[in-house]
Amino acid sequence: MTAVIELKQVNKAYGGKKAVDNVTLTxxxxxxxxLLGPNGAGKTTTVSMILGLQQPTSGTVKLLGQDPRDMQVRQRIGAMLQEVSVVDGLKVGETIELFRSYYERPLPLERLLKIANLTQEKDKMAVSLSGGQQRRLGFALALAGDPDILFLDEPTVGMDVTSRQLFWETVRAMAVGGRTIVLTTHYLEEADSIADRIIVVNQGKVAADGTPSQIKAETTGRIISFTAGAALTTEILQAIPGVTGVEWNGGRVKLTSLDTDRLIAELIRRQLPMRDIEIQSGGLEEAFRMLVETKGAVS
Structure with a gap:
């Protein structure tokens, strides 16, 4: 795999406080x-350094193998930031055309309007758009230069359900086409469904890095649920090695464990009365909460 973003021992300090603390990632x-984290965790500062908007106090940041401030690099990236500032007096189409003029090989205007679902708003004044429409305009502006790498900062804030669904379908298609996409979001269900990798930042450090399934399984453990026979009791289940929790819901029981493979083998070996067995991970929201509450995050 070709590395397009590289951070090596990156630190960013403001006065005596480190916003980013010795972060290395590819x-x-x-x-x-x-890229997930609570407010003030350092994720926005990290993205700003990757974009070349801020410089690290120490360490190196490479974007497409070069300095993020290099003009040729800037031609190949797009960014949808939280705040979209539109130019007074310009229509939607004119605003997109202005941004297209900044790039050597921009996407066609009509394609950008279609991607952002703004074809009907082409001749509207940009300042008159609703909050969700302005977010979609920001998406069109980020895509104006047909970027290889796309940064999305809280992209769906203010969008309705239909607009969100269309937005993520478009992003998925772009990823299949080979674009690299880095996003921040407080909607964890969106990160869970769209991302193939999650990096959790806490107190300026990388607290977790892996696929959504790995993050959930390693943090919250996994759950084995089944319909229990009449002979099974909480005491019997708690005595089985590897069981970290037992929860009943009528005749159905949930067992939590950090190693469900070993636990299921043990349950079968003991020939316990059970049927309709299911294995699942805990939710990303629970995993995220546990990670950011952990004091000893490591980079």
């Missing part, structure tokens, strides 16, 4: 990466 071409 992001490969064609991946969809969700």
């Amino acid at each position: 992001i490969e071409k064609g991946s969809v990466v969700a």
Whole structure:
């Protein structure tokens, strides 16, 4: 895999406080990466350094193998930031045309309007758009230069359900086409469904890095649920090695464990009365909460 973003021992300090603390990570071409963290965790500062908007106090940041401030690099990236500032007096189509003029090989205007679902708003004044429409305009502006790498900062805030669904379908198609996408979002269900890799930042450090399934399984453990026979009791189940929790719901029981493979083998070996067995991970929201509450995050 080709690395398109590389951070090596990156630190960013404001006065005596470190916003980013010795972060090293690599992001490969064609991946969809969700950068998650609580407010003030350092994720926005990290993205700003990757974009070349801020410089690290120490360490190195490479974007497409070069300095993020290089003009040729800027031609190949797009960014949809939280705040979209539109130019007074310009229509939607004119605003997109202005941004297209900044790039050597821009996408056609009509395609950008279609991608952002703004074809009907082409001749409207940009300042008159609703909040959700302005977010979609920001998406069109980020795509104006047909970027290889796309940064999305809280992209669906203000969008309705239909617009969100269309937006993520478009992003998925772009990822399949080989674009690298880095996003931040507070909607964890979106990160869970769209990202093939999640990086959790806490207190300026990388607290977790892996696929959504890995993050959930390693943090919250996994759950084995089944319909229990009459002979099974909480005491019997708690005594089985590897069981970290037992929860009943009528005749159905949930067992939590950090190693469900070993536990299911043990349950079968003991020939316990059970049927309709299911194995699943905990939710990303629970995993995220546990990670950001952990004091000893490591980079």
